[in-house]
Amino acid sequence: QFHMIKYEDLTSVKSLGQGSFTRIFKGCKTDIRDGEKHLTEVLLKELDVAHKNCWESFFEAASLMSQISHKHLLHVYGISVHGVKNIMVQEFVKYGALDLYLKRGRSVSVSWKLDVAKQLASALNFLEEKNIVHGNICAKNLLLAREGDPSQGSSPFVKLSDPGISVAMLGKDVILDRIPWVAPEVLEFPDNLTLECDKWSFGATVWEIFNNGNAPLRGWVLERKRRFYESFQQLPPSQWTELADLISQCMDYQAAFRPSCRSIIRQLNSLITSDYVILHATEPVTQ
Numbered sequence: 001q002f003h004m005i006k007y008e009d010l011t012s013v014k015s016l017g018q019g020s021f022t023r024i025f026k027g028c029k030t031d032i033r034d035g036e037k038h039l040t041e042v043l044l045k046e047l048d049v050a051h052k053n054c055w056e057s058f059f060e061a062a063s064l065m066s067q068i069s070h071k072h073l074l075h076v077y078g079i080s081v082h083g084v085k086n087i088m089v090q091e092f093v094k095y096g097a098l099d100l101y102l103k104r105g106r107s108v109s110v111s112w113k114l115d116v117a118k119q120l121a122s123a124l125n126f127l128e129e130k131n132i133v134h135g136n137i138c139a140k141n142l143l144l145a146r147e148g149d150p151s152q153g154s155s156p157f158v159k160l161s162d163p164g165i166s167v168a169m170l171g172k173d174v175i176l177d178r179i180p181w182v183a184p185e186v187l188e189f190p191d192n193l194t195l196e197c198d199k200w201s202f203g204a205t206v207w208e209i210f211n212n213g214n215a216p217l218r219g220w221v222l223e224r225k226r227r228f229y230e231s232f233q234q235l236p237p238s239q240w241t242e243l244a245d246l247i248s249q250c251m252d253y254q255a256a257f258r259p260s261c262r263s264i265i266r267q268l269n270s271l272i273t274s275d276y277v278i279l280h281a282t283e284p285v286t287q
């Protein structure tokens, strides 16, 4: 169920860092179409040789993204296996991960943030309709394809990246470290990821977007993170109560009480039309 890409058709241009058990490179893919040579900018995700045993989960994550296509889902061109190397070839998204973009101190407007949240909600709605669980929704996995320029009236455009190796494969400490993005029930049943888990993570991701990309519970040790769930705590609420309400609805410890994607989109639409947006065109950077 995958397009196999010949290793010799790939060149890696520069290293861009690491993911969970992976190394990331900016690269190029050459293919010949109707007798012409085409170069495509790609993102190469190479699975660490040490974690070669995770290759099924690594490719399972990618195949999830290549079975379906949606404007807010990252496009995966295929995979390349060369000796011990397992490489996922995906579209290169110009501005990279949203959390790093926001941390770089870009002051973006409230409507910019709501627009991004709505695009993520529509990607989630699409996955929900296909009954597909992503399993790793977070601002790091939200890629910025277009910055949006308020003076030109153009809006941002984001794409949800692949979930990477499933959290069930990654072990207990990685699951604990993913608090508060990982739904509480996943700590007990890591093999049973549900659509509701993605709703919880959506709530944590919206919290990140409205906190300039700062990670919630940043720097907390695993034991403290675990107690955060054991005592049913919530993230610090936004002073915008309607937004705080949406986030806490998504981050309901009872999975069945979390809102449907349609309800999430409806609530985001009413936030977009609320006068809070006009009053807070670009929030002063409060750090």
Ligand SMILES: Nc1cnc(-c2cc(N)nc3[nH]ccc23)cn1
Pocket: 016, 017, 024, 043, 074, 090, 091, 092, 093, 094, 095, 096, 097, 143, 161
């Ligand atoms: N599918 C993807 C994923 N990440 C990027 C990306 C873009 C960028 N400007 N800096 C980066 N630094 C690390 C990754 C990355 C691009 N495409």
